[in-house]
Amino acid sequence: MPSDATPDPYSDPLAFGQRLQILRQRRGMNRPVLAGLLGKSPSWLKQVETGTLQTPKLPIILRIAELLRVRDLADLTGDQSMHVDLFVGPGHPRLAAVKAAVDAFPLAASDHEAPSTQHLRHRLDRAWAARHEAPNHREVVGALLPDLIRDAQLAVRQADTAPARRAAQAVLSEVYSLSQFFVAYQPDSSLLWRVAERGMVAAQDSEDPHAIGVAAWLAAQAHRDSGPNHYDAADAVTMEALRYLEPHLPDASDDVLAIAGALQAEAGYTAARRGESGEAWGWWDKAEKTSRKLPADYYHPVTSFSRAIMGAHAVTVAVELHQGGESVRQAARADKTVIKSRPRRARHRIEEARGYQLDGQPDTALATLDKAWEAAPETIQYNGYARRIILEETEAQQPERRRRASELAVKLGLLAA
Template sequence: MADDHAHEIGRRIRDRRTQQGMTRTAVAAACGKSAEWLKSIEIGKRSTPLPMLLRLAEVLHVADLTELVGRQVRTMDYARPGHGTLDSVRRALMAYPLDTATDEPPTLDRVRAQLDGAWRTWHTSPQQRTAIGRLLPGLMREAERAAETHDGDDRRTAHALQAEVYHLAQAYLAWQAEPRLVWLVSDRAMAAARASDDPLALAGSAFYVAHLIRACDRAEEAQDLVTRAAELLRPQLDDDPNRLLPMYGHLWLCAALTAARERQEGDARRYFDKAAAIARRLPDGYAHPWHGFGQAVVDLYDIMIDVEVGQAGEAQRKADQLDPLSIPSVERRSRHWIELARGAHHRGDHLATASLLDKSWRASSETLTYSPIGRSLISALVDGGGATVREDALKLATNVGLIAA
């Protein structure tokens, strides 16, 4: 089981640290973290991403990583798949045209319409990476051409659109086999946002970069970035609430989930309350067209925060009151089922875990296929779910590519 893996890895790290005569504070500091962070790993309350495991192995003078992770943790638990369209997206990102284009530049309205259509596809297609992977190369070229050829205010608007195109690219690239490309598009988005001189574009770029920083186990830096971005928007909310409020609320959701993953429940709830108050100011049924902020997303984060801080029962109670069909995005709906499966796994309920993962697959096969949490849960069911769910677990593992068909 995934939790058993975390406890076993934590015990091995603690034992190796003790053998080396190193204090928890010294090891944590060498990793750029706090002693409390290392304690949460050693007692099995926090899973450890592969890059941080490698850093711990280096600090603890471990030559063979299996000494820390054990035989029961397999390479596939850390592997990330690559989509069939990844190569064409990579080539488009690496094109770097050096000559000046002579064709008619795209209008801003055309880029906006294409981008809006792409976001709709992302949220409505059960195979969103397949659909977006085909659109992204052309859409990136259009946005780049618009930013190159327009002048004055139109150029700033074009840069804001370009930043948003890269946000879509980051959503496509997330959890795939080339994390360096995710950083590349995030840096390009931030550069375009800065060129736009648009606080909303800057806040959106900060939101996406914060997710990457958090994934690198740098929660404090991620928290600082999103709170600074929120403060950037706050003085202008009354002047343009329809445009700025959704992103302002979404930044606080990001802060809340980041705090929850650090087991800082008080801060998580304080930030969440800020986001919930913003959602109540929006029209009933509102969902932002690309990042999705609205009451449904707030309800999802409420459940995710409970799962993160170990309140699986409360998460289940809230989930029972939430109609999944009220979630306007099939991608987010699929992620919702994964979060509920995670809660069921924490309770040791293998049947519910398998059933919820199947619901995630049926909602959006590609969301489950590329979800590290979903893949880990499936792997745990295959290894330790028992005979009752073995057939279902093997089918899911085959569907997402963990084992060969």
């Protein structure tokens, strides 16, 4: 290997500091940025990376893992007994069947007649509704997806007119969008990107503003969750989609208006990840104004965008900006509304828990994660932020807090019963 080659953080033996430096550089994050997010000085971080200071304690290690999106703690610590997946949940039992349906590439003519687009749309609507209503939403969606994917693909192949093909592409795009919700945070990142890209291609071929907006919304999330190097790509997708939707908005349906609002909220989320407070809250304001144009009881079937969700978005913006007190204030306001979707409600509880943790209220954070578990266990099981908080509190000095955190860790499969 050439002497100037980048070391591999997964090879042994490498000290913690060396692993940290390599993983930080691969994420495109400089020392001042990471140090600031940790509440430390750049010189402190340099001393950790060079081995002048000892390996930090577990709470700091977990925070570093969160900021660098380290999937397995062993990759950062080098301790092969610490295999804990943070930002990838367990592989779902139905993942293989969904993957097989996505990967299938039948070219021969089929003797099976594709369902009508109207029939597929009805099945898809029922699948979205089932996802929002089920605490075990991955199990429910995973059971429906293989047949939905195959039938939607077949409908596109058998469409015999341009309008019919565009309508089928719109449905196929949204089937891929539903698939992305299932595949996200599972141990197959290449499948996630395959689904996201196919969804975007089908949406563009459909020329349907709603399908294009949904595909862009999900693609932006995939880029942003890939780390700081991909924030610009997330913004590019979001802004291009908003520019495309703008001329459609004066006469738009509620669904198209809502996906524009969801994209505005996503722009704020990415800005908050960057630490750009004014930009983040500015986009939140735009999204809030868009939500006011929707009926009071409206709820977008994919993104959950609505008047009721804006409080939850405010909590997320404050948390991503590391504004603990503001997170708690926004959480108190948001709890006055009811989020209909169980997985979205669980995610909101996790964001609230992050806010309480930032504000120095770990007991309240754990109690809030309990509420997330009650709403949708399959949301919290796959959420890296929740896993980080729980693991951190299993090391708490207070016995009662340690017990509560350990019980949650066992539920999530982080610790043996």
